[in-house]
Amino acid sequence: MNRKSWLFSRVLLVAAVVTLLGCTASRSPTEPEVTASLSGTLDGTVTGVVQTVNATLLRCTPLPYQVVRQRVGSGGGVVKVGPHKLEIPRGALKQTVTITAEIPSDPVNSVRFSPEGLRFSASAKLTMSYANCDQTVSLPKKIVYTNELLSILEVLESLDSARSKTVSAPVDHFSRYAVAW
Numbered sequence: 001m002n003r004k005s006w007l008f009s010r011v012l013l014v015a016a017v018v019t020l021l022g023c024t025a026s027r028s029p030t031e032p033e034v035t036a037s038l039s040g041t042l043d044g045t046v047t048g049v050v051q052t053v054n055a056t057l058l059r060c061t062p063l064p065y066q067v068v069r070q071r072v073g074s075g076g077g078v079v080k081v082g083p084h085k086l087e088i089p090r091g092a093l094k095q096t097v098t099i100t101a102e103i104p105s106d107p108v109n110s111v112r113f114s115p116e117g118l119r120f121s122a123s124a125k126l127t128m129s130y131a132n133c134d135q136t137v138s139l140p141k142k143i144v145y146t147n148e149l150l151s152i153l154e155v156l157e158s159l160d161s162a163r164s165k166t167v168s169a170p171v172d173h174f175s176r177y178a179v180a181w
Contacts, residue, residue: 055144055155055180057108060133065105071098083129084111086171092120099174108150109133110178123170130179131165137181143169144180152180 068081072088073096079086081101102112109130130141145154156169156177167179 055142055152057144057150057152058130058133058137058141058179058181059107060109060130060179062105062107063103063109063132065103067100067102069098069100071096073097081111083131084109085127086113087125087127088120089122089124092122092124094121106150108178110146110150110176112176113174116174118174120172123172125168126171126177127166127168128177128179129166133179139181141167142180143167143177146176146178148176150178155180
């Protein structure tokens with residue numbers, strides 16, 4: 001096999017892997033997220049790395065849909081929505097903002113905060129309940145940052161309190177968050 005044919009077959013292989021990994025619409029929200037990254041060199045060599053995010057969304061009995069709107073300013077505040085709460089410290093916001101916290105009625109515990117992309121000067125503390133979730137999973141729970149399709153984008157450093165069935169993590173921006181293990 002000549003170099004051109006070899007390179008072409010490698011590019012096709014990498015393209016096939018990326019295409020297969022990109023088809024996540026049929027993925028259940030509780031399956032592990034798979035990601036791929038590609039890199040190339042000046043001589044035409046293409047390499048790929050496939051990795052799995054080390055978290056799985058926890059299955060839960062859906063909570064009723066709820067939305068809360070609250071104004072929070074530079075003095076900080078606490079936003080409660082259903083069994084979840086967000087504690088914003090003094091000085092984390094430069095101006096008063098109307099915060100919307102929404103619990104979608106899904107088979108996972110998640111909360112969506114807006115305005116999307118809002119950033120804090122100091123981390124806020126998000127505490128999420130998992131009292132309505134699968135109690136057979138004995139591994140520590142985590143809070144994860146997700147997209148709207150509940151694909152896990154990042155696992156946050158979390159503190160699990162099995163006694164109160166809550167998990168807490170610092171957050172520095174608004175988006176959608178969920179409970180995972």
